[in-house]
Amino acid sequence: MRIIKILGKILLVLLLLNLFIIAFFWIKNENYLESPNQKNLSYLKNNKKVILENRDRLNGFFDQEFYDSDVFLLGENHGFAEVQNIDFELLKHLNQKIGLKYYIAEMDSIRSKKLNQYLTDSIKNNSILRSVVIDIKQRIPQQSSQQLLEKWEKIYDYNKTLPDSSKITVLGIDKNFDDDSRELSRDSMMTLNLKSIINKRHLENEKFYGLFGYSHVLQESYSESNFRPFAVRIKSFIKKNKIKSLVCYNIDSEVYLPENDQFPAPEDHKLTILNEDGPIMLVKGINDLREITQPNSVTIFDLDNTNSPYRENQYLGGIKVNFFGPDVITKSSDVSTTDVLQYVFLIRNSKALEPIQTIDNLVGGHE
Structure with missing residues (x-):
């Protein structure tokens, strides 16, 4: 009996200790997120x-200064289904409003060539499209999905509804999927590849849009290692203030997470548990967005309009990461949110991306 009592006390202490850790962690997170401002x-x-x-x-939301920009970057944390709809709508909107036709993609030139072949074929060739979507697993496993297809x-x-002069063309600017070398970072390689494509194809007067992982679209260096994202690097050959960064934040949503070594x-x-209101990822000020939005909605916010407080603070301007990696937040107190990004999509109750359907569920290789 004495041993049982001792074991019982040990278990009780462990339980109380775990509860204390959970409570401390929860309070710490809530303090960081803050109440609505x-x-x-x-x-x-x-x-x-x-x-x-x-x-x-998106009609009627953006001002002329937005449309006068040369590069538009949409950033996401991979795996949320609704982002694919936003990506399509934003690409279509920019094509209709300003004639933008170049989609810069987080894929290599081999896959973008296949994708362009798919887009220009007279008949939908699903075997080509499926091969590209499946290959994307090599670089971005969370994005390879039925919704992407x-x-x-x-x-x-x-x-198919557009004249030849307005049709969408994909520019793959990422490292080759089979290239595992670390001599150059992906952000550096994407920058060099984009610059090379612009020069070789004489696209200096064109506009570009693309969907990338969240950290790539931030316009200031971040973390203690002073990492320079893609959006920072392309400022060397894109005119000042001609880059617009739009990011997607999620709450109450599901994310697709295939097998991996990190999580x-x-x-x-x-x-x-991978929404941007915790417990793993935290965006300071996201409770402000929750306060004025409804469940099952997508809302876009312009953070850089007249009298914006985001020109003076760092709310919504980065992600604090618990346990699984470095923070994605600028360390400079001189940098404001609008120096980093200019627009936020708040997505509520998104479904997770779904694995691509097996070939047995499809009718043939062509449509």
């Missing part, structure tokens, strides 16, 4: 637009 809320309420289905989602099918359909994946490969 009235100054921020007042501004955000007048600089947002709820994006609805079956409408021109369906997005490119929609881009194919949209392209234990559940059996169905879906997680709800």
Whole structure:
């Protein structure tokens, strides 16, 4: 009996210790996220637009200064399904408004060549598209999905409605998927590849849009190692203030997480703990966005309009990461949010991306 009592006390102490750690961690996270800020809320309420289905989602939101930019970068934390819809709508909107036709992609030139072949074929060749989507697993496992495939099918359909002079062309600027060398970072290689493509194809007067991982689109260096993202590097040959960074934040959403060496994946490969309001990833000020949005919605916010408090603070300007990597936040107190990014999409209740369907579930290789 004495041994049982001792074991019971040990288990109780361990339980209380775990509860204390959880409570401490929760309080620490809540303090970092902060309660809604009235100054921020007042501004955000007048600089947002709820994006609805079956409408021109973005029409009437952006100003001329936005359209005068040369490079538009959409940043995401991979694995959330709704981002694929936003990517398609933003590409279509920019094509219609300013004639943008070059989609810079986080893929290598081998896959972008295949994708361009798919987009220009007279008949949808799903075998080509599927091979590209499957190959993307080599570089971005969370993005290789059924929704990615369906997005490119929609881009194919949209392209068919356009004259040849306006059709979408994909520029793959990433390192070769088979290149494991670390002599150059991916951000450095993407920068060199984009500059080379612009020079070789004489695209100096063209505009470019692309979807990238979140950290690549930030316009200031971040973390203690002073890492220089792709958006920082291309400022060497893109005119000042001609880059616009838009990022996607998620709350109450599911993310697709295939098997990997860094994070234990559940059996169905879906997680709800990787939203940007914690517990793993934290965006200071995201509670302001929650306060003025509704569940099951997508809302875009302009952080860089007249009298914006985000020109003076760092709310929404980076992600604090617990346990699984360095923070993605600038360390300079002289840098404001709008120096880093200019627009935020808040996605609520997104579904996770889904693994690409097996060939047995498809009818043939062509449509």
